[in-house]
Amino acid sequence: MSHATEDLTVQSKSKSNTLNSQRNGNTLGYGYSTGGGGSGGGGSSSPEKLTVLDMILESLGLRNLTSKDIGVLIMLGFMFLLFVISVTGFFVMWFTEYYNNTMLKNLILAENSETANSWLQPDPKYDTLLKAHIFNYTNIEDFLAGRADKMHVEDLGPLTYQEHTVKDQVSFNKNHTVTFRDKKSYKLLPEKSTLREDDVVLVPNVPLLSAAVHVKRMPAFKRLLVTGTIKLFEEPLFKRLTAHEYLWGYRDKIISLESLGGGKTHFGLLKTRNGTSVDSVQLNTGEDDISKFSIITQFNGKPQLDFWQGDECNRIDGSEPSMFSPIELQTRNTVYVFLQVLCRKVPLHFEKEETIYNDIDVLRYRTPLDVFAHPSENPANECFCKNTDRCLPSGVINATKCYDDSPIFPSFPHFFSGDPVLYKDFEGIKPDADLHQTYADIHPRFGFPISGASRIQINIMLDKTPLLRNQAARLENATILPLIWIEITAGDFNDDVLHTLYVSTFGLDAIQLALKYGTLLVSVTTFSLIVASVYYLNSKREEQQLEHSKSSAELEALAGPATGNGSVVVVQVLPHSVSHAHRGEP
Template sequence: MGCDRNCGLIAGAVIGAVLAVFGGILMPVGDMLIEKTIKKEVVLEEGTIAFKNWVKTGTEVYRQFWIYEVQNPQEVMVNSSNIKVKQRGPYTYRVRYLAKENITQDPEDHTVSFVQPKGAIFEPSLSVGTENDTFTVLNLAVAASAHLYPNAFVQAVLNSLIKKSKSSMFQTRTLKELLWGYKDPFLTLVPYPVPTTVGVFYPYNNTVDGVYKVFNGKDNISKVAIIDTYKGKRSIYAVFESDINLKGIPVYRFVLPSKAFASPVQNPDNHCFCTEKVISKNCTSYGVLDISKCKDGKPVYISLPHFLHASPDVSEPIEGLNPNEEEHRTYLDIEPITGFTLRFAKRLQVNMLVKPARKIEALKSLKRNYLVPILWLNETGTIGDEKAEMFRKQVTGKINLLGLVEMILLSVGVVMFVAFMISYCACRSKTVK
């Protein structure tokens, strides 16, 4: 009888130990098996679920625009006053709805290259007005002319054409014209061949963005879809900020650091963006990046909205700006197991440098340089409810279930082992007595 009882207790303890060991083994082995299963479907190669959704995203991506309307154009032109601006928006377009093209795998560095066809569809229900709303903004052609043609004689010729076309430092344009292009009256009078259509994003529709090169995830799942290069050059990076929950899915939030827009003195990686000593003050100003090389020499600069994280000298001549970390920063919410970006907000501001020009009447009264904000944009995309539910079932649900099974096995096993061993020891001590 005693033997049967002791044998039963030992058997129970052994079973408990086995369960605990099995639960412990299941943790790394199960995680490895699930990761292997997931990895097969999330790498960017023909035939995977990820590739299908990546080529043509099912997530709706919107680009919102806020236009900076100039409130005191005459004061600026005559007295070189601070520029008073007031933002108007949002005006919203749906973008990135076309499938990626020219997709090419590079097995050597585990990347995939592609171009993204451009298209924009206006969304009236998500906008404060129509594409025909008008704004008083900087005259892009006049502002760029002094920068592109510093020669006094050429400027004198251009001045006569600017006056003849009744152009000035500022102009009134519709939203559609400002964004996507308009025939500039001054440029149409230039006697030699020059592009006569001007717009912040002209040309856009029926063109492509890229070439992008992103990691396909075959060698490292955490790098899947992360941009390696854009047009063969260095891309802006993000850094980890916090863990958050997105529709029941744990994600890591990465943000664009202020260092990305730092001066070359603070961040040597930005040395190639310091090309204009007047605006950058011998490369000590920060918060803006010179992209004129990408814009055929036009003095275009990008920054965060409202000159967030910019040095005071950059925003000092502009009144009406209210930089706000929460509203104006860029971030990515990435699911850590698959590396998928489930939500993002890309926020950038487009600015143009305006300099005094002795021979151009529209600019000759200026006594200083201005970095004039034209507009800022917020491009956003969030995983839809249906896809989030599918993601929870296919990825996080399986992992959570496995984790629950592991913990139950481990807990029950340990409890059984300890309980049966205590009972066995107690019985043994009674038998000895």
């Protein structure tokens, strides 16, 4: 035969060993070995040792992957990890309050925190405004003399003051509360006032009207002595004072009496507001439970009042008026504020969502119309009448025990929402919801009012005791005389404050929206990539399985007939030189 002819060496192996050898990569092509043989036959290479990656790929049915295929597999693992993270973030941002609650932790009044320091010593640019309106009795002399049918009162003002409040005598307690006293100072703002402090007004003589009640309760001998002394002063039932004297104090003879003033010498309706408050307040810092944030826990060292009859009316667990728990605002339910001027907590009902200051969303709350209603109209007010001499018509509250037994009866300005019988003897009383109802525009995320008005009117009741009987002959007993009404509002925010408010509001909202829709986008994107990668790898595996099946079929076709013991004949192609050497040819 020619030198081009190749010898064939026949080697018998079991069929199972041949197939195993093929799976382990020891054959090339269709089972033809490339190893050279000695005189006894062709040599075979040792089985390749499998790595961990090989075993993983083997279990997945993926073998002989290219670098591109491995890159796809790595990307699949990374995408799966990113998908799990993004889906977790998606559910957290869309279906929980985790983000909001995390932001709320910055509101708690933890000792030495930035929030607490700002609350204790606020920047003056956040100061509130106090607007005082005085009722001037323009024709009272004619009325008392019988020359006028009704008393005419003129609403003068406002006198507007910048009210700066800091916290004094502060103590942070271990039970997550803080105890303090308000310390207020006032600065007149003439440009925002329609009344001057030196304007003279004709107003009720509050020390005299108050003394009449106190003297009536004195022992007989002391009562006669004090009554005689007061009559020597010849104090009128109504007197002329400047607006400043009436509001911030003047030296008064009646107050100077030890038995009445207790060592005081001056009287002014707002005098006790200027300086450190005589009342101490303890409230929850929110550290243990953000829903309790700003809730008052003690007033003057007591967990409840003792002014009213019944635990419900003596409760003080309302919010401090300058801040509310955002958790409580989320439900839009009624919230309560504790007002020291009334010595009671007052409900605020959610009215609507409002937009102010160029697109800042707020929650508007208002006082209900029946907050000072007679128990026949509002049974919840029953306990505010039980410990008093009389339960007055709707519109006023008997706060005498809150003011050291002075006959003070607060109401809304101009007796708004009150029974008209209260002002039947007056001209000039004009109730108006827009001007006289209390409301608050509260930031839904931060829980502090950024707009609104707290409005209260101070009235005094006439008690026609012997001390006043002659001067008050024309007046009915128990007549409620309006004195002043005050309005506390937010200050005029400058551009710096508004910028801070915008950044705080829209910045946090933008971050929240970015996280919400960002996690949604990443979840959808990674899921799509995972599906595409799985589809690619599955196609690759099916392609390999198809090639493997084809190789097995061709191998069996080339192997020839099987031997009786199940062996197959494997044909090995030997190189030309090896074939001739085997024959002994050169």
